[in-house]
Amino acid sequence: MTAMDTRNATTPPPSSDGEPVHALSAEQTLEQLDSTPNGLSTDDARQRLTQWGPNALPTQPPTPGWKRWLRQFHNLFIYVLLVSGLISLFLGHWVDAGVITGVVLINATIGFVQEGKAEQALRAILSMSRSQCLVLRDGGTLTLDSEALVPGDVVLLQAGDKVPADIRLLESKSIRCDEALLTGESQAVDKVTAPVSAEAPLAERLNMAYMGTLITYGSGRGVVTQTGSHTEIGTINRMVQGVTLSSTPLQRQLQRFAGQMTLAILLITVATVVLGALLHNQSLATLFQGAIGIAVAAIPEGLPAVVTITLALGVERMARKRSLMRRLPAVEVLGSVDVICSDKTGTLTANAMTARALVTSTHRYTVSGEGYTPEGDIKAEPHSSGDSAGSDSVTTASRIALLCNDANLTEEQGEWQLHGDPTEGALLVLAMKHGLEANQCRRKWPRIDSLPFETEKRYMAVLHDHPDGDREMAIKGAPDRLLELCREQLGPNGPEPLDRDYWHRQMEQLASKGMRVMALARKPMDSEQTELHHHHMESGLVMVALVGISDPPRPEAVEAIAQCHAAGIRVLMITGDNPVTAAAIGRELGLNGERVVTGAELDRMNDAERTAVVDQVDLFARTSPANKLQLVESLQARGHTVAMTGDGVNDAPALRSSDIGIAMGQKGTDAAKEAADFVLTDDNFATITHAVAEGRTVYDNIVKAIAFILPTNLAQAVVIVLAILFGWLLPITPVQILWVNMVTAVTLALAMAFEQSEANIMQRPPRPRNQGLITGTLLYRILLVGGLGALTVFTLFEWQMSASGDEALARSVAVNALVLFEIFYLLSARTLNDSLWHRRYWQGLRPTLVAIALVLLFQGVFTYWPISQRIFDVGALSVSHWLVLVLSTSPILLIVELEKFLTRHLRGH
Numbered sequence: 001m002t003a004m005d006t007r008n009a010t011t012p013p014p015s016s017d018g019e020p021v022h023a024l025s026a027e028q029t030l031e032q033l034d035s036t037p038n039g040l041s042t043d044d045a046r047q048r049l050t051q052w053g054p055n056a057l058p059t060q061p062p063t064p065g066w067k068r069w070l071r072q073f074h075n076l077f078i079y080v081l082l083v084s085g086l087i088s089l090f091l092g093h094w095v096d097a098g099v100i101t102g103v104v105l106i107n108a109t110i111g112f113v114q115e116g117k118a119e120q121a122l123r124a125i126l127s128m129s130r131s132q133c134l135v136l137r138d139g140g141t142l143t144l145d146s147e148a149l150v151p152g153d154v155v156l157l158q159a160g161d162k163v164p165a166d167i168r169l170l171e172s173k174s175i176r177c178d179e180a181l182l183t184g185e186s187q188a189v190d191k192v193t194a195p196v197s198a199e200a201p202l203a204e205r206l207n208m209a210y211m212g213t214l215i216t217y218g219s220g221r222g223v224v225t226q227t228g229s230h231t232e233i234g235t236i237n238r239m240v241q242g243v244t245l246s247s248t249p250l251q252r253q254l255q256r257f258a259g260q261m262t263l264a265i266l267l268i269t270v271a272t273v274v275l276g277a278l279l280h281n282q283s284l285a286t287l288f289q290g291a292i293g294i295a296v297a298a299i300p301e302g303l304p305a306v307v308t309i310t311l312a313l314g315v316e317r318m319a320r321k322r323s324l325m326r327r328l329p330a331v332e333v334l335g336s337v338d339v340i341c342s343d344k345t346g347t348l349t350a351n352a353m354t355a356r357a358l359v360t361s362t363h364r365y366t367v368s369g370e371g372y373t374p375e376g377d378i379k380a381e382p383h384s385s386g387d388s389a390g391s392d393s394v395t396t397a398s399r400i401a402l403l404c405n406d407a408n409l410t411e412e413q414g415e416w417q418l419h420g421d422p423t424e425g426a427l428l429v430l431a432m433k434h435g436l437e438a439n440q441c442r443r444k445w446p447r448i449d450s451l452p453f454e455t456e457k458r459y460m461a462v463l464h465d466h467p468d469g470d471r472e473m474a475i476k477g478a479p480d481r482l483l484e485l486c487r488e489q490l491g492p493n494g495p496e497p498l499d500r501d502y503w504h505r506q507m508e509q510l511a512s513k514g515m516r517v518m519a520l521a522r523k524p525m526d527s528e529q530t531e532l533h534h535h536h537m538e539s540g541l542v543m544v545a546l547v548g549i550s551d552p553p554r555p556e557a558v559e560a561i562a563q564c565h566a567a568g569i570r571v572l573m574i575t576g577d578n579p580v581t582a583a584a585i586g587r588e589l590g591l592n593g594e595r596v597v598t599g600a601e602l603d604r605m606n607d608a609e610r611t612a613v614v615d616q617v618d619l620f621a622r623t624s625p626a627n628k629l630q631l632v633e634s635l636q637a638r639g640h641t642v643a644m645t646g647d648g649v650n651d652a653p654a655l656r657s658s659d660i661g662i663a664m665g666q667k668g669t670d671a672a673k674e675a676a677d678f679v680l681t682d683d684n685f686a687t688i689t690h691a692v693a694e695g696r697t698v699y700d701n702i703v704k705a706i707a708f709i710l711p712t713n714l715a716q717a718v719v720i721v722l723a724i725l726f727g728w729l730l731p732i733t734p735v736q737i738l739w740v741n742m743v744t745a746v747t748l749a750l751a752m753a754f755e756q757s758e759a760n761i762m763q764r765p766p767r768p769r770n771q772g773l774i775t776g777t778l779l780y781r782i783l784l785v786g787g788l789g790a791l792t793v794f795t796l797f798e799w800q801m802s803a804s805g806d807e808a809l810a811r812s813v814a815v816n817a818l819v820l821f822e823i824f825y826l827l828s829a830r831t832l833n834d835s836l837w838h839r840r841y842w843q844g845l846r847p848t849l850v851a852i853a854l855v856l857l858f859q860g861v862f863t864y865w866p867i868s869q870r871i872f873d874v875g876a877l878s879v880s881h882w883l884v885l886v887l888s889t890s891p892i893l894l895i896v897e898l899e900k901f902l903t904r905h906l907r908g909h
Helices: 004-011 026-032 042-052 065-071 076-090 094-125 231-241 249-280 282-299 303-320 330-336 343-350 392-403 424-433 438-444 479-485 502-513 534-538 555-566 577-590 601-603 607-611 624-635 648-656 670-675 684-727 734-753 778-803 807-829 844-863 865-872 879-889 891-907
Strands: 132-137 140-145 156-160 167-178 213-225 323-325 337-341 354-359 364-367 378-380 406-410 415-419 447-451 461-464 471-477 486-491 496-497 516-525 541-550 569-574 597-598 619-621 642-646 662-664 678-680
Touching: 004 303, 026 167, 026 213, 065 094, 094 343, 231 648, 231 734, 249 282, 249 684, 282 684, 303 330, 303 684, 303 734, 323 684, 330 662, 330 684, 337 624, 343 555, 343 569, 343 577, 354 392, 354 424, 354 502, 378 662, 392 424, 392 438, 392 471, 392 486, 392 516, 392 541, 406 424, 424 438, 424 516, 447 619, 461 479, 461 534, 479 486, 479 502, 479 516, 479 541, 502 516, 502 541, 502 577, 541 577, 555 569, 555 577, 555 684, 569 577, 569 624, 577 597, 577 619, 597 601, 601 619, 601 624, 607 624, 624 642, 624 648, 642 648, 648 662, 648 670, 662 670, 662 734, 678 684, 684 734, 684 778, 684 807, 734 807, 734 844, 734 865, 778 807, 778 879, 807 844, 807 879, 807 891, 844 865, 879 891
Parallel strands: 337 569, 337 642, 486 541, 569 619, 597 619, 642 662, 662 678
Antiparallel strands: 132 140, 132 156, 156 213, 167 213, 323 678, 354 364, 354 541, 364 378, 406 415, 447 461, 461 471, 471 516, 486 496, 516 541
């Protein structure tokens, strides 16, 4: 943070000692800020900029490369290997020390490169752009960079502007503001200039425009009250920075696993060395070499590399499925998620206001299609009777919706873009779905005059030419307001007396579904009429229709939630929208809509009450950023692994605090993307289900890799421990062990990273949060395979020593026996429980065959290349040796398959 940033963070702008600015009048606000309706002078602004700093949020600098490099060595396994390398160096075993050092550097390099890619991906998706704004200074209007704004500046606002700071409105000409990114409110908010209650929540402070929100309609001006870190967005930013990133379940499991293994290795090593010294009076150098051998044999040196590469491959597969992962270990977290907390607007819904219902005097219609794409139908509801979808009433309503409208739609690269207010966009799309073409209709019915929407009047009217030579007024507005002005309604045969009770029932029914209701009306006018005045609204209005508008659920989100439920994953909707809308959308999504808990209710609860309610309620409305954070923490306190999705600034603290944060890539804010663990590049909730399946697959593959690597380490460790305890010659030396662990075992284990998903991947429940990497069944298999491996290696080593007395040749037999043992075990280890005779086993076999081919090639070089023979002290094998090795090691395949069969039989599968 720069010095100026520091001032901005520590010296807040002035505020009212008593009431917050939204509770003050415009005059009191200006007085409090020592400003005027015409803004500040240049000198005043310069002094304030020096005192309070620029109007910008501090950003986190990227992690330096040297720090990322050193971080790769912070691992217990690496510490043990480094100590082993130093002891080898002290004893003069240069080859051993060199190979150990090489292993450590390879692991560090893999982790360093992958973290670097994650940093680059983050910088690529953040769009840190600054905005321009119109400011009054020295009595004139200037265009300034938003960073130059200070408290007291008077800013001019108009439709399409992004609000550059927190602003108290002084003048509003029908301003509407889209505050979804801050409050979660899906509908644009009508703004006023009058004071509101000091206790009003953020979404109800109607005289304030907040930094980062969007002016969708109207114009006005206001005075800057807060800048930079002291805006509402800045407050959320500080909340985000205050959340500590916790390690993922896999990281914690690997750390616990590393600690347990390291302690066990140290105890076994010390005990073996002490017993070896007491029983056989061996030299210190020999004992140290044996101790290093045990440590190198037991530590799965290749495991960090295999885990990292498995995660990286998962990241690449997810990227192809439109999920951009920021933190590599977070891939696996998806596999253990059992609760997904989702924002509503833009995540479960399209974040595009859509006309979904149309009501005439005789009929109700359902409007299909979502968003601003003009595709869909207007269909009569089957239980209704009366006019059809092609009737005069629907055509008239559609024409009013198009003509009494200032919005415009354009198609850009196959995507429809709205220019104007979202509600007007919904009405325009409704007309286009009925078959009206906007430009053609406007040419045929040209506008003569208009009365713009005013908050006080709550309607908009336009005067346009009628093709028959007369003129007509088209009106849209709040239904209760237009019902006050109408005396007639449009019936099947023309105007007829207004049935107020009917329209009120329809309004209530639409509102109960969480829809914003707009009324459409018309009035015939004289052909000589050229101007509109508000007194023209006082008589002759004919009610035509009601339109129900809402931000609809994405169809794919409904299916995705059903898939989550099938996979044992709860979905909670946490929104800043009102409770009625939340309940209606929740029910459409397949969530339990019986109870909706508001943010105000959560604030009144203690920790125990909040923790209890999160397991009973699916829907939370009118929530603040602090509420979302509380809910995530309450779920975690109940032992849940929590994913949080969102796109707004208000979601950022909860995104960062959750076990895995998921941001929207297209409509998501920079704050949300920076706080999240991964970004959905298509903003599609359904993509999360694919990501969960991928996360479960990644975890499965890591467990398979562990189940494959550990028996090899166990076999090697047992061989060396027994050799020391009985005073025998070491069948395998430390440097040979490192070859097996880092070359052959890693190459074969990497085949696991390419394994496809299990057949039932999304039908099984999430694994428990506290479940360890090694289950009882897996531990039994590791001990079985490790013990058989040690027995095979010892037997073949002793057989060759008895036959030839050649240590190099006998060790070559032992090492190659271990490698062939690994190869045959790999064929069975591809599935944890299923038989290799299962139909799916033979799908995706190619990576395994490629790995086996590479290892056989490596072993050929290891065994027959003269330089390798000198480095590793091994001898060349004959054809008969290979035949004996294959016959001795291949039974492990059948033994493990028998063990899996018995396990399945005992479980009743």
